[in-house]
Amino acid sequence: xxxxxxxPAAPGLAIGPAHIIRPAPPVDVTAQRTVDTAxxxxxxxxAIGQAIANLDRLQSAxxxxxxxxLAAQREMVDDPELKEGADALIAAGFTAEAAITxxxxxxxxxxxxxxxxxxxxxxxxxxxxGRRIVTELRGISLEVRLERSGIxxxxxxxxxxxxxxxxxxxxxxxxxxxxxTGHLAIVAQGLGIPAVVxxxxxxxxxxxxxxxxxxxxxxxxTIAPDEASRGEMEKRLATAQGEREILxxxxxxxxxxADGIRxxxxxxxxxxxxxHKAVEMGAEGVGLFRTELIAAxxxxxxxxxxxxxQEVAAVLRRPLIVRTFDIGGDKPVPGLExxxxxxxxxxxxxxxxxxxxxxxxxxxxxxxxxxxxG
Amino acid sequence: xxxxxxxxxxxxxxxxxxxxxxxxxxxGFQSQVTLSKNEKTVxxxxxxxxxxLGAEQGDQVILKVNGDDAQLAIxxxxxxxxxxxx
Numbered sequence: 001x002x003x004x005x006x007x008p009a010a011p012g013l014a015i016g017p018a019h020i021i022r023p024a025p026p027v028d029v030t031a032q033r034t035v036d037t038a039x040x041x042x043x044x045x046x047a048i049g050q051a052i053a054n055l056d057r058l059q060s061a062x063x064x065x066x067x068x069x070l071a072a073q074r075e076m077v078d079d080p081e082l083k084e085g086a087d088a089l090i091a092a093g094f095t096a097e098a099a100i101t102x103x104x105x106x107x108x109x110x111x112x113x114x115x116x117x118x119x120x121x122x123x124x125x126x127x128x129x130g131r132r133i134v135t136e137l138r139g140i141s142l143e144v145r146l147e148r149s150g151i152x153x154x155x156x157x158x159x160x161x162x163x164x165x166x167x168x169x170x171x172x173x174x175x176x177x178x179x180x181t182g183h184l185a186i187v188a189q190g191l192g193i194p195a196v197v198x199x200x201x202x203x204x205x206x207x208x209x210x211x212x213x214x215x216x217x218x219x220x221x222t223i224a225p226d227e228a229s230r231g232e233m234e235k236r237l238a239t240a241q242g243e244r245e246i247l248x249x250x251x252x253x254x255x256x257x258a259d260g261i262r263x264x265x266x267x268x269x270x271x272x273x274x275x276h277k278a279v280e281m282g283a284e285g286v287g288l289f290r291t292e293l294i295a296a297x298x299x300x301x302x303x304x305x306x307x308x309x310q311e312v313a314a315v316l317r318r319p320l321i322v323r324t325f326d327i328g329g330d331k332p333v334p335g336l337e338x339x340x341x342x343x344x345x346x347x348x349x350x351x352x353x354x355x356x357x358x359x360x361x362x363x364x365x366x367x368x369x370x371x372x373x374g
Numbered sequence: 375x376x377x378x379x380x381x382x383x384x385x386x387x388x389x390x391x392x393x394x395x396x397x398x399x400x401x402g403f404q405s406q407v408t409l410s411k412n413e414k415t416v417x418x419x420x421x422x423x424x425x426x427l428g429a430e431q432g433d434q435v436i437l438k439v440n441g442d443d444a445q446l447a448i449x450x451x452x453x454x455x456x457x458x459x460x
Binding site for chain 2: 301
């Protein structure tokens with residue numbers, strides 16, 4: 001048994017088998033092919049076809065911004081110039097993996113040098129498109145998948161990697177990097193899944209299938225727990241379950257103190273899924289809709305934002321307070337290069353006209369959601 | 375070969391989604407399709423090349439098509455660029 005310490009990112013307890021997502025080994029961009037040009041080219045074409053088929057499958061299950069992101073990925077994987085460039089490098093003697101990686105890196109550099117920060121941030125998308133093809137060439141999968149319930153252990157989890165993840169099977173999340181207020185923490189909290197982030201050495205210590213206890217309240221990960229730890233864990237789980245049952249009685253009652261003072265109980269949400277959860281848990285409204293989470297893959301267009309807010313409002317059918325994008329600080333958004341500030345959370349009257357989102361929105365008017373404009 | 379000068383109507387210029395929509399449409403024609411901005415000319419069926427133009431709303435780009443279905447292609451693609459591709 002071994003106990004590792006990290007940052008508690010989402011509360012709760014879980015026990016289950018580790019499902020380890022190892023970062024793919026880097027591609028050797030100097031690797032030379034050992035087979036004929038024609039054989040290597042055919043291998044690449046097959047990999048491109050498989051990557052396209054995978055993206056089509058993911059896209060058909062996605063909606064909104066995720067679907068847009070996947071559509072752009074699909075076009076990148078299916079790009080005739082990408083293929084032509086890679087063909088030429090294969091003919092010159094490189095492996096398909098090296099060829100695709102080199103050409104994708106060239107385009108990524110071109111995009112990164114553009115003055116438009118949104119387009120510059122697409123450089124990472126191009127590299128990801130290249131990685132998707134390389135993944136197929138290597139015969140491994142990029143998407144995080146769970147066949148049975150388990151605890152996902154990864155260096156880091158990007159929003160794109162969690163597309164297609166079956167939340168019903170996800171017991172908990174442990175990552176080596178991340179912060180208590182980052183995207184992963186907020187997403188895990190919203191889904192009610194325990195998470196511990198910033199656990200140094202996690203990937204080295206745990207093997208696939210090893211039993212883990214995740215304590216999202218204390219920020220600990222117990223690897224291969226002994227009888228005593230399991231016993232304590234089961235006791236705490238039973239207590240938590242008991243508390244939930246007691247509280248469930250109050251779920252659909254209006255918030256009120258013992259002496260009859262009415263206090264409305266609102267939820268904080270960051271997505272449509274959490275809006276459903278808020279309704280399910282009997283929230284009387286939403287006090288904070290963290291809109292920056294919908295920008296995790298790049299800032300959505302005004303119409304797309306409008307559609308999301310409308311959808312959330314339709315699900316809730318109760319008061320909803322939308323917060324303008326809280327971007328910067330510890331939540332970077334691809335496409336918006338915001339210079340690092342010494343104290344992104346520090347708000348002084350002489351320094352800013354208001355709290356961070358307002359400050360950002362006022363100084364960059366076109367990032368405001370329509371609701372706050374004019 | 376047919377050529378038309380168009381002003382980009384999409385609010386975000388040729389960002390990923392509008393570029394994807396344009397490229398998908400361009401691929402539906404046999405004709406060769408190119409886009410030019412300033413001195414740079416790129417393959418209109420390649421999203422990576424179209425993105426590398428760095429074109430923004432209000433920019434003038436030249437759409438060129440060459441092939442059997444050039445007329446059909448230009449009539450479809452020019453209004454796409456001028457409209458809001460999303």
